[in-house]
Amino acid sequence: MAEEKMTKKKMSKASKNAFLNYGIVLAFFVIFQVLSSTGILSNSLKGQLIPVVSYMIMAVSLNLVVGISGELSLGHAGFMSIGAFTGVVVEAVILSNSPAAATLSKNLGLQILILVASIVAGAIIAGVAGVLIGIPVLRLNGDYLAIVTLAFGEIIKNLLYCLYIYIDDTGLHFSLDPTSLAGTTVLNGPMGATSIKKISIFAAGIVLLLVVLVIVQNLVNSRSGRAIMAIRDNRIAAEASGLHITKYKMMAFVTSSALAGAAGALYALNYSTIVPKKFDFNTSILILVFVVLGGIGNMTGALIAAAVLTVLPEMLRDFQDYRMLVYAIVLILVMLLTNNERVKVFLAGLFNKKKSKDDAKEVA
Amino acid sequence: MMSDNNEKKTASESNIVNLPSDTFINKRDMDKPLVLETRHLGIDFGGLTAVDEFNIGVGATEIMGLIGPNGAGKTTIFNLLTKVYQPTRGTILLCGKDTHGMTPAAVNEAGIARTFQNIRLFDKLTVEENVKIGLHNHINYSMASGIFRLPSYWKEEKKAHEKALELLDIFGMADQADVPADSLPYGAQRRLEIVRALATEPKILLLDEPAAGMNPSETDELMANIRKIRDEFGIAVMLIEHDMKLVMGICETIAVLNFGRIIAKGTPVEIQNNPQVIEAYLGSKKDE
Ligand SMILES: Nc1ncnc2c1ncn2[C@@H]1O[C@H](COP(=O)(O)OP(=O)(O)OP(=O)(O)O)[C@@H](O)[C@H]1O
Ligand SMILES: [Mg+2]
Numbered sequence: 001m002a003e004e005k006m007t008k009k010k011m012s013k014a015s016k017n018a019f020l021n022y023g024i025v026l027a028f029f030v031i032f033q034v035l036s037s038t039g040i041l042s043n044s045l046k047g048q049l050i051p052v053v054s055y056m057i058m059a060v061s062l063n064l065v066v067g068i069s070g071e072l073s074l075g076h077a078g079f080m081s082i083g084a085f086t087g088v089v090v091e092a093v094i095l096s097n098s099p100a101a102a103t104l105s106k107n108l109g110l111q112i113l114i115l116v117a118s119i120v121a122g123a124i125i126a127g128v129a130g131v132l133i134g135i136p137v138l139r140l141n142g143d144y145l146a147i148v149t150l151a152f153g154e155i156i157k158n159l160l161y162c163l164y165i166y167i168d169d170t171g172l173h174f175s176l177d178p179t180s181l182a183g184t185t186v187l188n189g190p191m192g193a194t195s196i197k198k199i200s201i202f203a204a205g206i207v208l209l210l211v212v213l214v215i216v217q218n219l220v221n222s223r224s225g226r227a228i229m230a231i232r233d234n235r236i237a238a239e240a241s242g243l244h245i246t247k248y249k250m251m252a253f254v255t256s257s258a259l260a261g262a263a264g265a266l267y268a269l270n271y272s273t274i275v276p277k278k279f280d281f282n283t284s285i286l287i288l289v290f291v292v293l294g295g296i297g298n299m300t301g302a303l304i305a306a307a308v309l310t311v312l313p314e315m316l317r318d319f320q321d322y323r324m325l326v327y328a329i330v331l332i333l334v335m336l337l338t339n340n341e342r343v344k345v346f347l348a349g350l351f352n353k354k355k356s357k358d359d360a361k362e363v364a
Numbered sequence: 365m366m367s368d369n370n371e372k373k374t375a376s377e378s379n380i381v382n383l384p385s386d387t388f389i390n391k392r393d394m395d396k397p398l399v400l401e402t403r404h405l406g407i408d409f410g411g412l413t414a415v416d417e418f419n420i421g422v423g424a425t426e427i428m429g430l431i432g433p434n435g436a437g438k439t440t441i442f443n444l445l446t447k448v449y450q451p452t453r454g455t456i457l458l459c460g461k462d463t464h465g466m467t468p469a470a471v472n473e474a475g476i477a478r479t480f481q482n483i484r485l486f487d488k489l490t491v492e493e494n495v496k497i498g499l500h501n502h503i504n505y506s507m508a509s510g511i512f513r514l515p516s517y518w519k520e521e522k523k524a525h526e527k528a529l530e531l532l533d534i535f536g537m538a539d540q541a542d543v544p545a546d547s548l549p550y551g552a553q554r555r556l557e558i559v560r561a562l563a564t565e566p567k568i569l570l571l572d573e574p575a576a577g578m579n580p581s582e583t584d585e586l587m588a589n590i591r592k593i594r595d596e597f598g599i600a601v602m603l604i605e606h607d608m609k610l611v612m613g614i615c616e617t618i619a620v621l622n623f624g625r626i627i628a629k630g631t632p633v634e635i636q637n638n639p640q641v642i643e644a645y646l647g648s649k650k651d652e
Contacts, residue, residue, distance in 0.1 A: 215511055222510025222517065223496075223503050223524075230486040230497045237484035240446055242472035242501045242564050251507060 018217040021299055022210060025056075028307065029206045036202075044314055052310045053205035054080075054267035057212050059290035059306040060299055061259035064216050066288070067297030068225065069252035070232030071138075072146040075153030076287050079257045081279035082129050082156060083122030083264025088193040089165060089172070090118040091269060092186040095197065096167045104197055111199040119208060119265045126261020129156075130254040138249040141235070145253075153284050160276035161190045192275035193268070200270035208266055212259050217299065219255065228252045380616060380631050388617045388630060393423030397460055399475075399568050399600045400445070405454035406624075407444055414440045415624040418454070422568060427594055427601045429615030429632075431608075433644065437624040438604040439481055442570050446478050447471045459567060473501060475567035479557040479574060481604075487546035491537065494545050494556055495528040498563025502527075531559050535589060550577045555586075562593060569593070571603040575610050583607060587614050612636065620644070 032049055035041040062076045094114050095101040104110060129152075137148045164175045168183030175181070178189055187193050219225045227248045231238045239245060268274045290309060294301025379391045389398070398421045405418040415437045422428050430438050443449045445456060447468045456463045458474050466474065477498075486494050496503070503524045505516040532538045535555040540548065545556060554574055561569055574590070575583045587610055594601050605611050611618065612632045620628040620635060622644040628635055635641055 218511045218513060219507070222507070223500065223505060223520070224507045224510055226489065226493055226496060227500055229489060230494075233486035233488050234484045236448065236468075237480065237486065237560075238497065239468040240448075240472055240478055240480075240484075241497050241560060242469050243497070244467075244469050 015221075017300070018213070018221070021213055021217070021303060024300065024303060025206060025209055025213065029203070033202070045311070048311055048314050049202045050200045050205050050270040051267060052307050053202070053209050054263045054270075055287065055290065055306040055310045056303050057209055057263035057266070058260055058287045059294065059302040060209075060212055060216055061256045061263065062287050063291050063294075063297060063299060063302045064219075064252050064256040064259075066291050067302075068220055068232065069228050069249060071249065071253065072143060073149045073253075073256075073284075074146050074281070074288070075149030075151070075156075075284050076256075076260055077279040077281075077283035078149070078153035078156040079126040079129060079260035080264035080267065080283070081153075081160065081276060082126040083119075083261030084268035084274060084279065085160060085187060085193065085264075085276075086125040086261065087118035087122040087265025087268050088196055088274065089186055090114070090121045090265075091197060091199065092167060092184065092195075093172055096184065104199070111201070112204060115199050115201070115204055115266075115269060118269060119262045122265030123258040123262040126264065127254050127258030129261075130257025131250070133257075134250045134253045138253060139246045150281070150284075153279070153281055157276045157280055160187070160192075163187055164189055190276065192273060192278075194273045196269060196272050196274065198270060198272055200266050205266050208262060212262070213299070215255070215259070219251075224248065224251055387421030389421065389423035390426055390616055393425055396424035398422060398457075399424050399426075399459055400602070401457040401460075402445075403455045403457070405441075405444060405451055405456060407440060407449055407452045413624055415444065417625060418444075418621075419626070420619055420629070422600050422602060424567075425594060425598055425600055426617060427590065427603070427615050429611040429618040430602060430604045430621060431606070431611055431618060431635075432621035436621040438621055439572055440624075441621070442478055442572055442604070445471075445570060446476055472564055472566070476570065477561035477564045477566035477568075478570035479554070479561055479572055481572040481576070483550075483553045483557060485545040485553055485556060485560075487544070489545055490542050491532065491545055491548065491556055492525070492528050492541035494560050495531055495563050496524050498531075498560040499524050499527055500564075502563075502565065528563070531563055532556075534562075534593065535559060551579075551582050554578070555589075558589075558593075562597070566599060568600040568602060571601065571605075573604055573606065575605055575607045583610055586610070590614055 032041065036046050036049070058076060058080060062073065065071050065073045065076075091114050094117060095104065098110070100107055100110050133148060133152055137144050162176050164178055164181055164185075165187035166173050166175070166181050166183050166185050172186075173180075173182075181188065185195065220229070227238070227243050228251065230241070231243060231245055231248055235245060264279070286309075287306075290306040291302050293309070294303070294305035380388050387398070387401075400420070400422040402418055402420050406416040407414050418441060420428070430441065432438055440449065444451050447463065447466055447470075458471070458476060461474070463471055463474065486497060489497070503520050505514070505520045508514070509516045529538045529541060532541060535552075535558070537552065537555060537559070540552070545553065548556060554577070558569075558571065558574065571590070575586055578586060590601060590603070591614055593599070603611075603615070615632060618628075618630065618632055618635045619626050620638075620641050627644055628638045628641045630638070
C-alpha cells in the first residue's frame, strides 16, 4: 500500500518536470504563432523563431553531455555545422532529382519531406562524427573531451573552408578545387552554401524540439540515464557496481551529437545562405552559456536561457550602441538573480572533479 | 609467513579446518569450491612494495576478517581484488577462474562487490537510484525501450523498484528511498553502500571498515545484519575493520596484515593469542 503510493509520487515527480518542459514549448509555440499571425511580431523577430528553436535544441542536447554526463564539450557547434551542411546537401540532391522542385514553395508536403530527410541525415552524420571522436577520447579518464571537441569544432570549420560540392548531370561531386565547380554549386568553400531553398517551418521546429525533449528526458529517466549520472557522480563506484564506463559516456555523447546535427539542419534550411564560420568557437561557447545560465543539468533552465539570450540581442536592436552593454548587464543579472546557487554548485563541481581525480590514484 | 603456534581450538571453533594449502575454512564450506583464492598476490608502487605474498582462500559462505595496523595494505588488497589496481604479480581466482585482465566492471559481474573506506555514493541520485545502479546489470531493457517507454521499461522498472525497496529494508532504510544519497547521515551512507553492493548479486562481499564512524549500538546492529546477509544470500564476506569487537564477534577466520604481508592466519582465538599479532597490531594500536 505505502509502497504503491511512493511509486506514484515519484513517477509524477520525474514526469512533472518533463511535462512542464513540454508545456513551456507548446506555450512558446502558441504565443509566437498568434503574435506572428496577428502581425504584432516584427519581421526581424519572426526571422528569429527557427534559430531560437534550433538553439533550444542545441542547449538541451549539450546539457545531456555537460549536465547529465558531466563532461565538458567546447565544440558543440561543430556537430551543428555537420548537420547543417549535410542537410543542405540532402536538400539539393532531392531537389535536383525531383520533378516537383519548381513548385516547391507551393508544395508543403514536399517541403516537409525534404526537411525531415535533411534533419534525419544531419543527425546521422553528426552522430557518426560523435562516434569517431568519442571512441578514442571517452575511454580516457580526464578532461580530454574539452580539448578534443574544441579542436574538432575548428577542424570542421576549416575542412568546410576547403570543401566544394556541386551537382552536375553525372550527380553529386565533392572537390577540394574551387575551379572544378560546375553545374549547380551546393557548397562553395568559405562562401558556404549560397542557394538554399528556405524550407524550415516554425511548427516543424517545435515538433523536432518536442521529439528531442522526449528523447533526452526519457533517456535520463531510464536505466541508461541513471548509469550516465552515476558515472558522473562517482566513476570508481560506478565501475565497482558493474557499469561499463565508456559505453554510457558514448551513449550520452553520441546522442547529444546527433541531436545537435538535427538542430543544425533545421537551422540551415531557414536561410538562403549559410557560411561555415557561423558555427565557430563563439557559437559553441554561446550554447555552453545557455546551459550554464539555465543551471547545469536543468532542461527547463536551458530552454529558457536559450530562448531569452537568442531573442534578446534582436529585441535590443533599437538601442544600437548600447545593445551589447545591455546584453551583458542582463547576462550578469540573470546569473546573479536566478542561478547564483547553481553557478556555485557548478564551480564546486569543477573543483570536486579535480579533487576526485587526484584521489582516484589512491582509492580507499 | 603464518602463525606456527597455537594448535588449541575451542569447541566453537572446531568447525574450522586447516587445508593443506594453508587455508582455513569452515566445515560447512568443505564440499564447495573456494569463492576466492589468491596466490602470491603482490603490488609495488614505484619502489614501495605495498602488498607481497598474499595467499588466502575464502570459503563459499565464510565471514573473513582482514586486519592490521594503518597503512598495512588492507585497502590495497581490496583494490587488487576489484581491479582498481592491476597486480604486479600473483593470481586471483574467483570461483576457480583467473580474473587476470578483467576490468573492475567485469570483476563485479563475475561476483565481487565492495564498499569503500571513503564513502563513494552517487551523491546527486536518490537512495533508491543508488541501489538501482547496483541492480543495473539485472534490469533488462534496452536504451530504445527506455526512450520510447515500451512495456519492458515499465515492467523492469517496477521490478527494480520493488527489489530496491526489499534490499533497503534489510537495513530498515526503505522509507528513505526518495532522499538524495548525500543528505543521509554518515552511518546510513555506509549502510547504503552495502545495500548497493549487495544489489549486484555478488558471490563475495568486500566491506572496507563498515563500522567506521558508527556508534556501539549501530555497530551491533551492523554485525547482526552482516550475519543475516551471509545467511540469507549464502555469500562470503571479507571485511576490513579496526573495531576488534566486531571482528572477533563475527569473523570465522582472520588474516593479519603488517607491512603488506600476512603475519598470521587463523580463528579469532588463535589470532588473539598470537604474540606476533599482539606485538604488531594490538601493540601498535595502543600507541595510537
Ligand atoms: N596508489 C598508491 N600509490 C602509492 N602508494 C600507495 C597507493 N595506494 C596505497 N599506497 C600505499 O600502500 C600502503 C598501504 O595502504 P592501504 O591504504 O592499503 O592501507 P590500509 O591497510 O588500508 O590502511 P588504513 O587502515 O589506514 O586504511 C600505504 O603505505 C599507502 O601509502
Ligand atoms: Mg584502508
